[in-house]
Amino acid sequence: MDYRLIATCAFGIEKILSNELKELGYEDLKVENGKVEFDGDEMDIAICNIHLRTAERVLIKLGEFKALSFEELFQGTKAINFGELIPISGKMHVVGKSVKSQLHSVPDCQSIVKKAVVESMKKTYDREIFAETGAVYKIEIALLKDIATITVDTSGAGLHRRGYREHSGAAPLKETLAAALVLISGYDGSRPLIDPFCGSGTILIEAAMIARNIAPNADREFVSESWPSFPKDIYPQVRDGARNQVKSLNTSITGYDNDTYVLSTAKMNAKKAGVFNNIFFKHSDFMDLKYTEKNVTIITNPPYGERLGELETIRMLMEKMGRDKAVHEDFDMYVLSAVEGFEKAFGRKSHKNRKLYNGRILTYLYQYFAEKKKED
Structure with a gap:
């Protein structure tokens, strides 16, 4: 029909x-x-x-x-x-x-x-x-x-409910928005990807699924499957087709966080999503983090500092991020932030920014391209 x-x-x-x-x-x-x-x-x-x-x-x-x-x-x-x-x-x-x-x-x-x-x-x-x-x-x-x-x-539970995230840290990023950030970046698995504030791992997991062509909702059920008029063979057929299209991934995906509990949650989520072997989770404070890789894509959703007294710390993080970008001109950076004056703290204007809603919070995706991509 x-x-x-x-x-x-x-x-x-x-x-x-x-x-x-x-x-x-x-x-x-x-x-x-x-x-x-x-x-x-x-x-x-x-x-x-x-x-x-x-x-x-x-x-x-x-x-x-x-x-x-x-x-x-x-x-x-x-x-x-x-x-x-x-x-x-x-x-x-x-x-x-x-x-x-x-x-x-x-x-x-x-x-x-x-x-x-x-x-x-x-x-x-x-x-x-x-x-x-x-x-x-x-x-x-x-x-x-x-x-x-x-x-x-026809969906039932919202499509962001992939089924892999039973636990998450504070203010988690929706899976659908995380996937959007990865798609906006053009990430395809051909270069290293890092999230220095990985939290429960949602950006990294969605990126691994995109790079490996794993359908996001192949392992969950939908309300329309229970409808008597809906042909019973259709969903199994589409799931089988999706599973046959999965690819391998040869480049590194790495997530850092300074919270060991949140990192253990991220590992559990990655296991449930079937991409645990594609992601390295490492314990590190961002202020101590030094990058050794080249031609990296960074996609991240750092803390917004909603609580009083946190903003100064957040600004220090933004400043360090700007210094990292100045040193690593071959990096592409995609930073989702609700912090006012982000570009000022970062130290340079973004090549592009995009208004997005993280739940009900108005945020901007600040996009800083590698030098070679400026003219694209």
């Missing part, structure tokens, strides 16, 4: 997500804030859930219409043939959000949409009551500037 699909993502990485979709062979992409729309069938749903590194969810778009009143919301939703997707036993779980819209009470919108979905189901199945004891269909009503979009989630 053909659907209009939406892959959602964090703000600022829509272009990265659309590039991923293009590499998977999708065309006619519609890129908007926090999402990319495209056409696909059940096979495409499985491919995107298993292969996309920067997407948060894959949704089926069922309808879009203007809704200035609850009556318009009810009628617009009721006009959608939900029975085409949801079986008679399906559990219809409605969630919602509203931004810059007249209908701003999300609980009321959810309640009205649920009633409208049931009315639509009544027409399809010619019955009044639904037990809702079967597979879950999470329906979302999203209102933006009075336009209502009705979707059904």
Whole structure:
């Protein structure tokens, strides 16, 4: 069956997500804030859930219409043939959000949409009551500037939940954002990679998975697999195909941190992700760290210093990072930071910077290229 699909993502990485979709062979992409729309069938749903590194969810778009009143919301939703997707036993779980819209009470919108979905189901199945004891269909009503979009989630748990990170340090970087940083850097495994503030290892693990062409979500399950109408052979087929595409890696990936407990967590995560043999984890204080490698890519998310009294220490770290870059002109550095005045502390303006959200924290990815890449 053909659907209009939406892959959602964090703000600022829509272009990265659309590039991923293009590499998977999708065309006619519609890129908007926090999402990319495209056409696909059940096979495409499985491919995107298993292969996309920067997407948060894959949704089926069922309808879009203007809704200035609850009556318009009810009628617009009721006009959608939900029975085409949801079986008679399906559990219809409605969630919602509203931004810059007249209908701003999300609980009321959810309640009205649920009633409208049931009315639509009544027409399809010619019955009044639904037990809702079967597979879950999470329906979302999203209102933006009075336009209502009705979707059904195919992913279940967010796609950043790869399954390898049971434990993480304080303020962990989402796997999807870590993958985006690696993809922005263009890292492909052909040169050494270092994260001097590796924490629980997320950047390094995502980088190793990218370099080895390991599909990020081949080892987890998705809610659409439990749908009675979803062909049972599709997900296993896509998983098998993904596992057959895995490559080896010959260059070094190294992570440093000054917290031994966090490093042990990183090692456990790397084992679960299947890339433990590709990453060296080393205990070191950043201020004592000296690089011996050449032509290195550094991708890192150093501490932001949210607590009082930490900022001076953070600035010392930034200054050292700038000195390291001055000594190692052949290094590419990609630093995600929320620290105001980062470039001043670093000692030079970045060649590029990119606004990204780490959860709800506004950050910038400061990009310092090797001398040879300046003219690219």
